[in-house]
Amino acid sequence: MESELNFHRARALLEWQIDLGATEAIGETPINRYKLSDTAPKPKASTPTAEATAPVAAPQVDPVTVAGDMVRSVETLEQLRAALEEFEHCELKKGARNLVFSDGIAGARVMVIGEAPGRDEDMQGKPFVGRAGKLLDAMFEAIGFGRADTESPIYITNILPWRPPQNRDPKPDEIAMMMPFVEKHIELAAPDLLVLMGNVSCQAILGQKGITKLRGRWVEALGKPVMPMFHPAYLLRNPSAKRDAWHDLLMLQAKLKET
Numbered sequence: 001m002e003s004e005l006n007f008h009r010a011r012a013l014l015e016w017q018i019d020l021g022a023t024e025a026i027g028e029t030p031i032n033r034y035k036l037s038d039t040a041p042k043p044k045a046s047t048p049t050a051e052a053t054a055p056v057a058a059p060q061v062d063p064v065t066v067a068g069d070m071v072r073s074v075e076t077l078e079q080l081r082a083a084l085e086e087f088e089h090c091e092l093k094k095g096a097r098n099l100v101f102s103d104g105i106a107g108a109r110v111m112v113i114g115e116a117p118g119r120d121e122d123m124q125g126k127p128f129v130g131r132a133g134k135l136l137d138a139m140f141e142a143i144g145f146g147r148a149d150t151e152s153p154i155y156i157t158n159i160l161p162w163r164p165p166q167n168r169d170p171k172p173d174e175i176a177m178m179m180p181f182v183e184k185h186i187e188l189a190a191p192d193l194l195v196l197m198g199n200v201s202c203q204a205i206l207g208q209k210g211i212t213k214l215r216g217r218w219v220e221a222l223g224k225p226v227m228p229m230f231h232p233a234y235l236l237r238n239p240s241a242k243r244d245a246w247h248d249l250l251m252l253q254a255k256l257k258e259t
Ligand code: URA
Pocket: 114, 115, 116, 117, 118, 121, 126, 127, 128, 129, 130, 132, 133, 158, 197, 233
């Protein structure tokens, strides 16, 4: 009687389990399901895993794209300066005292583009105010132009607005991320022509180096006539090259008279 009851009871229990979906046969060897990763219990929130505490990689940004996006809506030189103040992707900014934006008179027919600020420029926040700057002023005065000359002004800026440490050469990636700002600067200052001082600005604007070959001839970039010249700092070290610089200044003067 008891075994009959057991039979019916056991059968009823089995049917009930099948109804619940327990249809898998039990294996010969036991399985520790806590060791299976997909069935392991989730750790409590208060005990973060190594994965959770690992530093999360910052999303990759391309500084050139960021710079391009920033200048797109810029309409004035003040806005351009503000955009540079906000740009956080150039390491040079961290070591610089000041942003060196420009000097002279915006709207001048001549826009002079140098390399990067040195010590004096970094201290004063103005381009070309050291020894090389004094020579640059003397060069332009010799053909009747000056940064404070309201009749025949020039406008001055650099490719990099922050001083590189120990006046080292600008790196290609630093130049590349500044180019959207430089191009916008030229567009807004709207000069008739550009004077590029030295190799760095020639490389940045013309994509060419070799100032000894480039100087003394008009080329075109960004829709404007461009005169590459020896950098005044080079002229201070190589005074015999001043003769070539004088030739280039006379070409500049003639061009300004004819246009
Ligand atoms: N040299 C440059 O190219 N720019 C400056 O502003 C000063 C020195």
